[in-house]
């Protein structure tokens with residue numbers, strides 16, 4: 305079959321890596337792709353957020369399945385138009401993508417089904433929002449309602465910080481995404497990411513992971529898109545997983561169907577777990593990045609069978625074959641990230657690093673130019689390894705990190721620390 309993947313980060317490299325190993329995959333195109341993806345697929349230029357352009361491209365290339373990596377094309381209605389054109393697509397329609405694109409929408413759905421999550425209030429004006437913050441006190445969480453590239457959430461430890469966030473959001477710092485603000489109770493506990501495939505009715509768990517959002521070791525410093533992840537997340541034991549499915553995921557999916565916007569695609573369930581009880585932090589309508597990298601290394605070629613079954617509403621016919629393994633990915637980022645960073649520095653040594661079913665360097669922000677690999681983004685490489693234990697996966701991943709010659713890059717040296725200490 306001919307497959308088109310939309311996106312060009314580490315998540316899409318991991319998807320392309322897994323999909324390309326499945327014998328069913330004849331032609332693989334990734335738009336826009338990156339230097340790593342170019343080694344295993346054809347990279348194409350295409351405006352992934354323009355539904356008509358994507359449909360036209362898919363028809364011209366006789367594409368049998370479109371896999372949408374990031375949230376922006378989903379929110380723009382790319383999946384809707386592909387479905388109208390009867391091109392199988394992995395990813396929800398725009399109406400269902402509101403589970404990520406609107407935090408107040410998700411809160412309303414949680415209310416409707418009684419799913420455990422943080423208490424909240426929503427505001428469209430600064431003064432009542434500030435009065436609410438003063439009344440509630442800190443810590444408190446302020447969120448721009450819409451998509452803000454992962455930057456629209458302020459976890460304020462002091463009231464003043466929360467008040468400043470209100471001024472920023474209503475002052476236009478997040479554009480239209482900040483026209484409405486959700487203020488939430490601060491939840492304590494440990495976070496985990498739970499991934500399920502959904503085809504409207506059926507829900508199939510495809511793995512758990514733990515991300516490391518802060519830039520600094522020991523989980524300090526500003527938030528990032530994620531500095532490293534590992535899978536599975538042992539905190540998601542059978543009981544927590546069951547509660548997450550029965551109290552949160554299935555009721556949400558049933559409510560979406562009842563409202564005439566059935567969900568289809570991968571659902572990323574961000575959870576806060578305390579005393580064995582999961583509460584919803586957020587939904588995302590896509591795989592996490594870098595969580596996808598560890599899931600794909602563990603799933604391998606079967607990922608395509610699962611994704612295809614999801615796109616064709618045949619999830620009840622498939623099962624996941626799990627190996628009893630562990631995977632870790634370490635993000636290498638450009639010095640300065642998540643603030644401003646230099647672009648265009650050269651990365652050497654990648655060709656000498658093993659590349660097999662246990663060890664892969666996924667590329668995120670890279671491009672190939674004149675035989676060199678250049679860093680073009682903030683998060684640049686995802687050094688990923690698999691092992692029989694988390695310790696083994698970790699040791700392999702860092703051994704590869706040490707072979708990457710990139711003086712302008714850095715990584716956290718403590719990915720997995722919480723779990724490795726236990």
Ligand code: AMP
Nearest residue numbers: 422445457459488489490491574585586
């Ligand atoms: P979100 O984009 O909603 O995932 O928020 C980004 C991060 O902010 C989450 O991964 C959590 O670490 C933190 N966060 C969000 N909401 C809350 C909350 N209500 N209580 C505590 N931490 C939160």
Ligand code: GLY
Nearest residue numbers: 529530592593594
């Ligand atoms: N790694 C967090 C995310 O993809 O949203």
